[in-house]
Amino acid sequence: MGTISWLSGRILSASGSPLRNAVMEIWQADNAGNYIHSRGALTGARDANFQGYGKFETGSDGRYLFRTIKPSIFPGRVRHVHVKVTLPGGQSLTSQLYIEGETGNDGVLNGITNAAQRAWVIRPWTAISGSSANTRAVNWDVVMNFTPAETATPARPTLVSMAGVTNGASLRAGAASGSWITLYGAGLTPTTRTWRESEIAGGKLPESLDGVSVRINNQPSAVYYISPTQINVLAPETTAATTTAQVTVTSNNLTSDPVTVQFKQFDPAFFQFPDQNVAAVRTDGAYVGPAGLIDGVPTVSARPGETVLLFGTGFGPTAAAPPAATVNAVKIRIDGQEAAVTYAGLISPPLYQFNVTVPVSLGDGDYPIAAEVAGVRTAKIVKLRVARTSSAAAIMPSTHRKVNSHQLLRLVTA
Ligand SMILES: [Fe+2]
Numbered sequence: 001m002g003t004i005s006w007l008s009g010r011i012l013s014a015s016g017s018p019l020r021n022a023v024m025e026i027w028q029a030d031n032a033g034n035y036i037h038s039r040g041a042l043t044g045a046r047d048a049n050f051q052g053y054g055k056f057e058t059g060s061d062g063r064y065l066f067r068t069i070k071p072s073i074f075p076g077r078v079r080h081v082h083v084k085v086t087l088p089g090g091q092s093l094t095s096q097l098y099i100e101g102e103t104g105n106d107g108v109l110n111g112i113t114n115a116a117q118r119a120w121v122i123r124p125w126t127a128i129s130g131s132s133a134n135t136r137a138v139n140w141d142v143v144m145n146f147t148p149a150e151t152a153t154p155a156r157p158t159l160v161s162m163a164g165v166t167n168g169a170s171l172r173a174g175a176a177s178g179s180w181i182t183l184y185g186a187g188l189t190p191t192t193r194t195w196r197e198s199e200i201a202g203g204k205l206p207e208s209l210d211g212v213s214v215r216i217n218n219q220p221s222a223v224y225y226i227s228p229t230q231i232n233v234l235a236p237e238t239t240a241a242t243t244t245a246q247v248t249v250t251s252n253n254l255t256s257d258p259v260t261v262q263f264k265q266f267d268p269a270f271f272q273f274p275d276q277n278v279a280a281v282r283t284d285g286a287y288v289g290p291a292g293l294i295d296g297v298p299t300v301s302a303r304p305g306e307t308v309l310l311f312g313t314g315f316g317p318t319a320a321a322p323p324a325a326t327v328n329a330v331k332i333r334i335d336g337q338e339a340a341v342t343y344a345g346l347i348s349p350p351l352y353q354f355n356v357t358v359p360v361s362l363g364d365g366d367y368p369i370a371a372e373v374a375g376v377r378t379a380k381i382v383k384l385r386v387a388r389t390s391s392a393a394a395i396m397p398s399t400h401r402k403v404n405s406h407q408l409l410r411l412v413t414a
Pocket of ligand 1: 082
């Protein structure tokens with residue numbers, strides 16, 4: 001069943017010479033949209049009288065000829081015939097042929113960006129006059145190194161619509177002005193990496209990595225980490241207390257559907273190491289946590305009475321560019337006791353840093369740690385490992401009292 005069609009033409013070299021002993025294979029859907037390789041028929045039983053596949057070897061004139069039918073529509077595509085040409089030397093071309101006037105929104109065809117090459121795979125399926133069966137003729141020359149190879153269907157990136165946009169520290173749904181955000185989705189990008197320090201030009205954070213960017217209410221955000229299923233960005237600042245934001249990911253020039261998220265001015269959260277341990281660093285640069293917490297990175301317990309550095313996001317505005325103190329005071333409680341906060345502000349790259357004194361009264365153990373800013377508390381409670389026997393941190397000159405924040409970012413986010 002179907003519209004009988006004679007598909008003929010020549011296999012040519014790029015300079016136009018006919019190529020002999022070229023093997024041309026074609027395969028296509030039957031009149032009901034089914035391929036011979038279909039896992040079960042799509043739209044009905046496969047037409048048992050339709051072969052679905054053909055093969056032809058050219059002579060010295062380079063000519064080929066197939067008797068087939070006009071393919072039916074395979075879901076998501078326009079009508080097309082698959083073609084593979086293999087030359088005696090082994091060079092091959094896999095392409096697809098289209099029907100003039102039926103070339104609507106097709107991902108494979110649209111993947112051919114060169115207009116001349118695109119036109120070359122679209123041919124009229126012309127009625128043969130006097131033919132009672134409404135037979136068609138299609139003439140198509142395949143030119144090696146010119147006829148475009150088929151491209152994979154480019155897929156748009158997708159963001160998870162529920163809880164796909166999360167606070168980058170607590171990983172709970174929602175986001176805050178000027179804060180780290182972790183996005184979850186599919187097909188976001190084929191590559192996995194963080195920004196390179198060389199991509200921070202004159203202090204300006206990159207707004208795209210490998211063609212991947214994120215817009216929040218149509219404003220660009222700084223992109224830190226990209227992977228097929230997760231992207232970490234730094235959201236732009238807003239002045240509104242709470243607003244609804246539309247978040248989109250663009251990758252390979254294709255943009256996801258937007259996801260709507262409540263965008264708050266304050267959504268405080270501490271960054272954490274694995275197993276709900278707060279990301280804490282002693283003044284000598286040692287990371288705080290149970291032994292063996294992070295592969296390849298030694299960890300120590302915090303000592304009562306010493307200062308530890310904590311890191312967070314969503315703690316609201318600062319008066320100036322980093323490093324700068326938060327506008328709103330930050331309270332931190334460890335085991336329910338208010339701890340002395342000697343510094344609360346943004347460092348660069350933008351993480352809030354808190355210098356906090358571990359209460360002297362604490363014995364050995366894991367203690368809950370929480371923060372509050374502008375009346376908003378951290379929604380997620382994390383823990384701090386304390387031991388009285390922990391070695392004292394070496395006293396460092398104050399100018400050295402800063403962590404490698406790039407390494408820290410990798411540990412807490414990527
Ligand atoms: Fe197909």
